[in-house]
Amino acid sequence: MTVTEESGGRLNAFAKEPEIEVITSKSFPSNDSRQFILIGTILFIGIIGVYWIIK
Numbered sequence: 001m002t003v004t005e006e007s008g009g010r011l012n013a014f015a016k017e018p019e020i021e022v023i024t025s026k027s028f029p030s031n032d033s034r035q036f037i038l039i040g041t042i043l044f045i046g047i048i049g050v051y052w053i054i055k
Contacts, residue, residue, distance in 0.1 A: 002014045 001016060004012050004014070006012050
């Protein structure tokens with residue numbers, strides 16, 4: 001904590017703030033979501049294929 005002395009002898013304490021972290025946004029899907037979409041697509045095509053075979 002940083003303590004400063006104001007005029008008139010009063011003390012003023014300031015809390016230590018954490019350093020600011022800049023987060024950049026990604027313009028492309030993350031690896032996890034890409035894998036989820038791929039598995040979902042394969043499942044969807046598989047379900048349609050099974051339906052057509054049984055029909």
